[in-house]
Amino acid sequence: MEQRPLEQIKKTKILEALENAHTTVSFEDPLGSEMVLNMGPQHPATHGVLRLLIKLDGETVLAAIPELGYLHRGYEKLAEASTFHEFIPHTDRLDYLSPLSNNTAYVLAVEKLAGIEAPRRAQFIRVLISELARISSHLMFLGSLAMDVGALTVWMWSFREREKLYDIFETIAGARFTTSYTRVGGLAQDVTPDVLNTVKLFIDEFPEKLEECAKMLNTNRIFLGRTDGVGVITREQAIDLGYTGAGLRACGVGHDLRRANPYLVYSELDFEIPVYEGGDSLARYYVRMDEMLESAKIVQQVLAKIPAGPVHASAPKKVLPRKDRVYTKMEELIHDFMIVNFGIEPPVGEVYHAVESPKGELGFYLNSNGDGHPWRLKIRSPSFVNLQTLPIMTKGAMISDVVAIIGSLDPVMGEADK
Amino acid sequence: MTPENQQVLDLLRAMHADAIVAEAEFRDELTVEVKPERIVEVCRFLRDDPRTVFDLLADCCGIDMYTPTKRFGVIYNLYSLKRRHRIRLKTFVEEESPTIASVTGVWGTANWHERETYDMFGIEFTGHPDLRRMYMPEEFEYHPLRKDFPLMGIPGSLELPKK
Amino acid sequence: MGLESAMGDGYIATKLEWIINWCRKNSLYPMPMGISCCAIEMMAAAGPRFDIARFGSEVMRFSPRQCDVMIVAGTTTYKMAKVVRKIYDQMPDPKWVIAMGACTSSGGMYRTYSVVQGIDQFLPVDVYVAGCPPRPDNLLNALILLQGKVQRGECRGTAPAMVGDFGGKKHQQQVTLQLP
Numbered sequence: 017m018e019q020r021p022l023e024q025i026k027k028t029k030i031l032e033a034l035e036n037a038h039t040t041v042s043f044e045d046p047l048g049s050e051m052v053l054n055m056g057p058q059h060p061a062t063h064g065v066l067r068l069l070i071k072l073d074g075e076t077v078l079a080a081i082p083e084l085g086y087l088h089r090g091y092e093k094l095a096e097a098s099t100f101h102e103f104i105p106h107t108d109r110l111d112y113l114s115p116l117s118n119n120t121a122y123v124l125a126v127e128k129l130a131g132i133e134a135p136r137r138a139q140f141i142r143v144l145i146s147e148l149a150r151i152s153s154h155l156m157f158l159g160s161l162a163m164d165v166g167a168l169t170v171w172m173w174s175f176r177e178r179e180k181l182y183d184i185f186e187t188i189a190g191a192r193f194t195t196s197y198t199r200v201g202g203l204a205q206d207v208t209p210d211v212l213n214t215v216k217l218f219i220d221e222f223p224e225k226l227e228e229c230a231k232m233l234n235t236n237r238i239f240l241g242r243t244d245g246v247g248v249i250t251r252e253q254a255i256d257l258g259y260t261g262a263g264l265r266a267c268g269v270g271h272d273l274r275r276a277n278p279y280l281v282y283s284e285l286d287f288e289i290p291v292y293e294g295g296d297s298l299a300r301y302y303v304r305m306d307e308m309l310e311s312a313k314i315v316q317q318v319l320a321k322i323p324a325g326p327v328h329a330s331a332p333k334k335v336l337p338r339k340d341r342v343y344t345k346m347e348e349l350i351h352d353f354m355i356v357n358f359g360i361e362p363p364v365g366e367v368y369h370a371v372e373s374p375k376g377e378l379g380f381y382l383n384s385n386g387d388g389h390p391w392r393l394k395i396r397s398p399s400f401v402n403l404q405t406l407p408i409m410t411k412g413a414m415i416s417d418v419v420a421i422i423g424s425l426d427p428v429m430g431e432a433d434k
Numbered sequence: 435m436t437p438e439n440q441q442v443l444d445l446l447r448a449m450h451a452d453a454i455v456a457e458a459e460f461r462d463e464l465t466v467e468v469k470p471e472r473i474v475e476v477c478r479f480l481r482d483d484p485r486t487v488f489d490l491l492a493d494c495c496g497i498d499m500y501t502p503t504k505r506f507g508v509i510y511n512l513y514s515l516k517r518r519h520r521i522r523l524k525t526f527v528e529e530e531s532p533t534i535a536s537v538t539g540v541w542g543t544a545n546w547h548e549r550e551t552y553d554m555f556g557i558e559f560t561g562h563p564d565l566r567r568m569y570m571p572e573e574f575e576y577h578p579l580r581k582d583f584p585l586m587g588i589p590g591s592l593e594l595p596k597k
Numbered sequence: 598m599g600l601e602s603a604m605g606d607g608y609i610a611t612k613l614e615w616i617i618n619w620c621r622k623n624s625l626y627p628m629p630m631g632i633s634c635c636a637i638e639m640m641a642a643a644g645p646r647f648d649i650a651r652f653g654s655e656v657m658r659f660s661p662r663q664c665d666v667m668i669v670a671g672t673t674t675y676k677m678a679k680v681v682r683k684i685y686d687q688m689p690d691p692k693w694v695i696a697m698g699a700c701t702s703s704g705g706m707y708r709t710y711s712v713v714q715g716i717d718q719f720l721p722v723d724v725y726v727a728g729c730p731p732r733p734d735n736l737l738n739a740l741i742l743l744q745g746k747v748q749r750g751e752c753r754g755t756a757p758a759m760v761g762d763f764g765g766k767k768h769q770q771q772v773t774l775q776l777p
Contacts, residue, residue, distance in 0.1 A: 029566045036564075057680050058630065060659040065632055065677060085569035086677040087633055090585070090709030092554075093578060097585050105706065112634035128461055156637075175644035182641075194634065194729060255489055255515065258543030269515065276518045365460040368511045368522065370492065379493055381511060394495040396511070404546050430633050433569060570711070571676050578710055587710025592675035595682035595719045 030083055034069050037079035037407065049074055055418070057086045063160060063422060064429030066403070070410070070418065077418060080410040082403050087433035095393035099359030100126050100200060101336065103393070108194040110378075110395065110431040113156045114149035116185070117373045118431075119198040124279060125369035125380035126200050130334050130362035137325040138202040139280045144215070144318045145188065145197065146280075146371075147311040151222070152181045153374035154304045154311075158229060161301065161423040165242040170229050177225055180218055187211050200360060201335030202328040212319055219315045226308055233301075243297035247409040247421035250295060257408070258401045261376025262307065263425065265291050266299035273372035284321075287314050297424035304426075334360040359388020368396075375399050375426060397431035438519045439464040442486055450476050463522060470525040470534050473508075477523070477540045480512060488512040488521070491537070494547035496555040500581045505529040506557050510537070527557065536562040554579035614750065621665065621691070622747035623653040625740070628664035628688065630681055632671025635698040635730045639670045642733035652740055661687040666743065668736075669720070672700035674711045682719055691752045693723045695739050698730055705729060723751075 034052060055068040065086035071079045091110070095103050107122040108115035120142045127134065134142070155174040162170035182192040188211055189195035189204065197204050233239045249259070251267045264271055270291040274282040290306035292299040329335050336355055337348035364386045370379035376398025383392040402425055409421050435443070439459060446454060446466060453472035458465045468476050480488045493511040504526035513520050527534050536559035537544045548559045550568040556577040559565060567574065576583055576591060627649075631639055642649045643657060658664050661684045673681060685694070696716055699705035702725045704714030716722060723746060726739045746752075 029572055033564050033566065057677060058659075058684055064636070065671075085567075085571070086674060086680070087672060088569035088674055088676070088711050089672055089707045090578065090711050093583075093585055094707070094709055109634050112637060131461070172645050175641065176646070179641070179644065179646045192730075192732065193637065253542075256542040258491055258541070260490075271515055276515075277520075366465065366509075366522070367461055367463060368493065368520065377492065379511070381493060381495060381509065383497060392495075392497045394493065394509075396493040400546065400550075401543055404543060583710070585710065586708055592711070594675060594713065595679055597719050597721065 030069060030081065034071055034079060034081050037071070037081060050078070053415070063427055066422070066427065066429055066432075068406070068418070070415070072415060075414050075416075077410045077413050077415060080407050080418065082406050084400070084403070084429070084433050087429045089434065091395060091434045092393055095390055097389065099356075099388050100362075100390065101355065101359070103390075104198070105194065105196045108196055110397065110434070111153070111373060111375055111399070111428045112193070112430045113428055114153035114374050115193055115195050116145040116189075116197060117149040117153070117371070118378065119196060120146050120280075121369070121371040121373060121378045122380055123198040123200055124371060125367060125382055126360075126362070128369050129365065129367045129382050129384055130200065130331075130360060132201050132329050132331045132334055134202045134329050135326050136281070136323050137206075138327040138329075140318050140322045141203060141207055141327065142198065143280050143282065143285070144315060144322075147314045147318070148181060148184065148215070150311045150374045151308050152178055154308045155181075157304055157374075157423075157426045158301075160426075161243075161297075161420070162229075162233060162239070164419050164423040165239060167232065167236070167239065170232055173225070173229055177222070184211070184214055184218060187214065199328075199336055201331055202326070206327045212322070215315065216319055219312050219319075222312050223309060226305070230305060240298065242417070242420050243301060243424065246297045246413060246417045247424060248294075248296045249405055249409055253408055254295070254405065257404050259376075259405050261372075261374075261398050261402065262303045263300050263376070263402060263405070265289065266303045267295040268293045273370060273377060277370075279369075279371060285314055285317050287311075287317075297420055300424045300426075334362075361386055361388055370396065373398060375428060375431070376402055378431075395431070395434055397434060399427040399429070399432040400434075403427050403432055435459050435464075436462055438517070439521070442480075442519070442521055445483065445485060446476070446480075449479060463520065465522040465524060467524045467526070470527050473510075473523070473525050474535045474537055474540065477510065477512075477537050480521075480523075481540055486514065487516050488514045488519075490515055491541040491543050491547075492520070494537070494544050494551065496551040496557055496579070498555060498579065498581050499526070503528065506532045506555055508534060508551060508557060532557040533560055534558075535560055538562055553577070556580070615748075618748050618750055622744040625652075625654050625665045625693075625744065625747065626656065626658050626663060627654050627695075628661055628667040628684070629657045629659070630667055630669045630671075630684065632669070632673065632677060633700075635670035635700070638730040638733055639668060639697065639736065642736045644733075647733035647737060649737065649740070652737065652744070654740065661685075662689065664688055665691070666693045666695060668695045668697055669701045669716055670697040670730075672705060672707060673713045673716050675713055676711070678713050678716075678719055681716070685720055693743055693747070693752065694720055695724045695726065695736075695743060696720075696722045697726045697736060697739070698728060700729075701725075702727065 050073045053070045053072050057065040057067045067083040069081045070077055107118040110118045155178050159171035159174035186192050189197035254264050254267045270289055272289045287310045290303050292302050332351050341348040342352045362384050366383040368381045370377045379396035381394040382390050385391045410418050453468050456467040480486050490513040492513045495509050497507040507526045510523040551557055553567040696702050701716045724739045724743050728735050
């Protein structure tokens with residue numbers, strides 16, 4: 017590996033941006049050491065391939081600039097080349113900690129564009145899987161944040177719970193976590209009663225398991241010392257920067273899309289939105305812990321209220337027919353052929369539909385020109401927008417706080433980089 | 435048209451009638467096409483006016499219509515936290531000099547969205563504090579989401595380390 | 598020495614090498630190059646249910662200087678390829694590479710402008726694991742195959758072995774890579 021002499025290291029634009037980054041922090045360091053540290057894309061604590069360039073004065077962060085793009089896979093260009101149905105497996109890999117939630121979000125946007133509505137049973141099941149995905153994602157957040165600040169046991173415990181959830185996803189959709197379970201107009205297949213029993217068994221004992229983890233952390237001096245008052249963002253800054261999700265609710269803004277613009281059957285379910293003041297990492301942790309308990313409540317209600325019925329909407333030219341009908345009936349065969357090869361052909365127009373994913377507001381902007389594949393698909397990913405708050409949150413913090421801040425921000429690079 | 439959409443449209447027609455080029459409503463969503471030179475004014479008005487209060491810029495993206503005139507567009511999806519209402523603004527710029535004023539002065543979140551639009555389409559935003567590429571490496575010469583850029587890329591445009 | 602002349606040339610060296618390889622294979626410290634979704638399954642393989650520690654890969658050391666095997670888990674883009682290669686170069690010899698998942702084996706479901714179609718374009722790979730993402734059991738199977746390679750003393754991407762749905766050991770095919 018060759019060493020480059022100092023003069024040859026090109027002054028890249030990002031280093032210039034770091035130098036010009038506005039800083040209000042001044043710190044009297046007796047050693048007078050100001051340096052640029054690269055918390056590179058490969059790092060144990062950056063939750064994926066996030067690169068941070070940090071301007072340090074000793075141990076205090078003066079400015080931090082994130083650099084993305086190390087996982088840019090070209091999703092939006094892929095969408096222009098695939099039909100609406102072909103894109104569903106790609107949505108799994110966006111926020112890969114809660115794939116069922118992304119599946120639901122995308123399919124809702126396509127259904128809005130095409131003017132279809134899924135039947136009631138499908139909507140209840142979609143709520144069920146979205147909430148289970150939320151629990152799964154927040155458990156991962158809990159494990160990662162605890163591991164980042166040093167409590168490795170909690171990571172093992174949360175992974176134990178996640179494995180139970182993976183078993184449930186496997187019986188519902190056939191895959192542990194890249195499920196591709198929803199379809200335009202409904203779901204891929206129905207859930208059987210024993211799956212619902214397994215969910216009930218899991219969700220009945222979930223609050224106690226969560227309580228075990230909470231007991232380890234909530235009054236732990238080390239955990240509180242590392243997250244209390246760390247990474248503060250004010251309410252106005254958060255709204256200005258477009259910060260949505262648990263972080264916004266930790267700044268005192270009670271905004272949740274499930275209540276503000278209800279979709280699916282959330283308007284019929286009874287749950288609360290946890291809101292905390294403070295805007296620091298501890299508040300974000302409390303919000304997510306409470307959200308998991310609220311999700312458990314929602315799942316209990318869904319299990320009690322789920323109606324019988326079909327899980328596919330009846331719009332033959334737009335909804336994929338059932339496979340047994342495709343093999344035996346002529347019209348379904350023709351529709352299957354047309355939908356798979358040429359795509360559903362929604363009317364010309366554009367929609368933007370957003371749902372409350374575990375990370376924040378996940379929105380899909382679809383522009384169609386009547387073709388079987390979208391003319392433009394834009395994924396409004398919450399992690400991408402949430403990462404913009406990182407320079408503000410890390411200003412004035414110590415270098416070890418940066419790790420706790422990234423952990424409490426909970427970014428997923430799969431959707432931040434698209 | 436839904437009453438909220440009608441209210442916003444009437445307000446826009448009253449205050450900035452000469453900036454509106456077209457309007458449409460599809461699936462209960464209002465889309466207003468605005469002239470590119472007036473976009474910052476209209477955005478600031480929509481954010482500050484107490485009857486609309488669009489304080490969250492949910493999304494700002496580019497689009498390539500692949501038409502001879504007005505090829506590139508920029509689309510702003512706005513959301514009002516207080517009134518729980520969404521609308522969309524669109525502007526179009528020409529292919530020869532795709533420049534438009536930046537709205538980072540109105541919403542700070544537009545910073546990264548506009549960088550991404552610049553990276554993917556090549557639309558330059560005047561007044562942006564830090565216009566660099568977002569996803570592709572700095573030395574990359576093309577703009578991937580343009581319709582004339584192939585999906586599989588141009589061989590040789592990105593270098594790979596030697597084995 | 599007398600033993601060498603009695604048992605044949607290189608007897609002690611061979612036995613020593615067997616012992617050293619046995620020690621190496623049972624303590625392969627992985628370098629988790631966790632880039633995207635496969636990283637979650639790699640973490641699940643390190644989790645309490647599919648315990649990777651019982652195979653000797655006790656800790657996932659994030660410092661390349663202390664690792665033997667690099668598990669590349671996740672889609673590798675051109676921008677990230679330089680970083681992966683740099684980290685691979687920093688690992689001390691002998692080193693092995695497991696290409697986990699479809700994206701690292703061949704570009705996966707992403708035939709786009711920014712994804713490298715398989716990390717074997719810039720790294721010598723020893724074991725490919727099929728799946729999107731592969732189950733943790735599949736990754737553990739790859740680790741066992743790699744342990745077999747280590748015991749035989751193969752290194753640097755010679756004769757990579759493929760793991761996937763090929764059935765048991767006797768169905769696996771050995772493919773010889775023509776290295777430039």
